[in-house]
Amino acid sequence: MSTALILAQQEADPPRALVRYQPKLKGRQSYVRHLSLEAEMFDWLHKSTHVRETMEFKEAVLAHFRQFVLGETIDDCYYMKRVEDRRVPTDQIFHHEVWSIRPRFQPQHRFFGFFALPDWFVVLNKQTRRKLDDPGEWHRQLDKAVRIWVALLPSQSPHPAHVFSDLVTSNWEHCDDRWYQT
Amino acid sequence: MIDGIKHNPIPERELIADYFDNLHRAYSALRSAFRLSGLTQDLLSRLLGNADKGQISRWLNGTQNLTLKTLSRLASAMKCALIIEFRPFDKMTAPKTIGNYFPTSDPTPQTKPPQAETGGTDKAKVDFVQP
Numbered sequence: 246m247s248t249a250l251i252l253a254q255q256e257a258d259p260p261r262a263l264v265r266y267q268p269k270l271k272g273r274q275s276y277v278r279h280l281s282l283e284a285e286m287f288d289w290l291h292k293s294t295h296v297r298e299t300m301e302f303k304e305a306v307l308a309h310f311r312q313f314v315l316g317e318t319i320d321d322c323y324y325m326k327r328v329e330d331r332r333v334p335t336d337q338i339f340h341h342e343v344w345s346i347r348p349r350f351q352p353q354h355r356f357f358g359f360f361a362l363p364d365w366f367v368v369l370n371k372q373t374r375r376k377l378d379d380p381g382e383w384h385r386q387l388d389k390a391v392r393i394w395v396a397l398l399p400s401q402s403p404h405p406a407h408v409f410s411d412l413v414t415s416n417w418e419h420c421d422d423r424w425y426q427t
Numbered sequence: 428m429i430d431g432i433k434h435n436p437i438p439e440r441e442l443i444a445d446y447f448d449n450l451h452r453a454y455s456a457l458r459s460a461f462r463l464s465g466l467t468q469d470l471l472s473r474l475l476g477n478a479d480k481g482q483i484s485r486w487l488n489g490t491q492n493l494t495l496k497t498l499s500r501l502a503s504a505m506k507c508a509l510i511i512e513f514r515p516f517d518k519m520t521a522p523k524t525i526g527n528y529f530p531t532s533d534p535t536p537q538t539k540p541p542q543a544e545t546g547g548t549d550k551a552k553v554d555f556v557q558p
Binding site for chain 1: 439440443444446447448450451452454455458459462487488489490515516517518519520528
């Protein structure tokens with residue numbers, strides 16, 4: 246079964262494991278890329294609140310996700326970044342293909358996941374930036390993302406990339422020199 | 428009333444959402460202009476009278492709010508004009524249509540990767556334009 250069909254199944258079959266983020270469109274906007282979120286995270290982001298700070302934080306995160314879904318410019322050093330595995334030799338640090346999406350509003354969080362296919366990102370887990378300063382926390386979150394991926398798509402690998410346009414096929418900017426030289 | 432539509436207050440959450448959308452476009456436009464300028468953060472700091480490098484980093488990272496004055500000074504340093512555009516929602520268009528993983532009788536063609544280091548165009552509401 247194709248990766249796209251498995252993802253669609255995970256989004257459709259109860260209890261759904263993933264939910265596609267499809268924000269309300271304005272004017273002639275259209276969905277340009279796919280973003281699937283782990284279901285509990287999706288519900289948490291959309292749960293209403295009367296606490297203004299929480300509302301602003303959630304809206305800032307959703308606005309960050311909308312940039313991806315609505316086809317705005319995505320780069321690989323500010324908007325999102327490949328996550329390094331520093332436990333392995335330097336030529337293999339990106340072997341797991343985990344990325345973190347980086348909303349820049351307080352309290353800062355990192356959202357971990359994979360490109361399942363070109364222009365289709367799956368967000369699986371998150372952690373506050375502050376907590377990520379704890380020893381080993383980046384690797385714990387990296388491993389968690391891998392575990393959830395394997396549980397959801399046991400026979401599929403994340404989409405591999407040699408250049409950023411392998412993953413984001415239009416309106417992209419490459420600025421992270423850690424993973425390829427231009 | 429305009430065009431027969433009653434003017435109900437816009438829900439607060441929608442105003443906040445629009446604010447962050449606009450903020451993202453501004454930061455995205457700033458970063459694109461910075462990359463195209465070929466400047467480094469050190470050089471930008473020097474051009475702005477030895478501005479605090481940490482602050483320049485925070486502006487580019489989107490962790491510090493930008494005033495119109497700051498945007499204008501950054502534009503000057505990058506030899507750009509700062510153009511602010513209010514675009515009606517019904518003129519908002521996406522640069523490409525979605526890759527079609529579920530073909531129908533009218534399949535949308537899969538977009539092709541661009542060859543250059545940057546792909547497509549920026550729909551930012553705040554643009555930095557070389558004069």
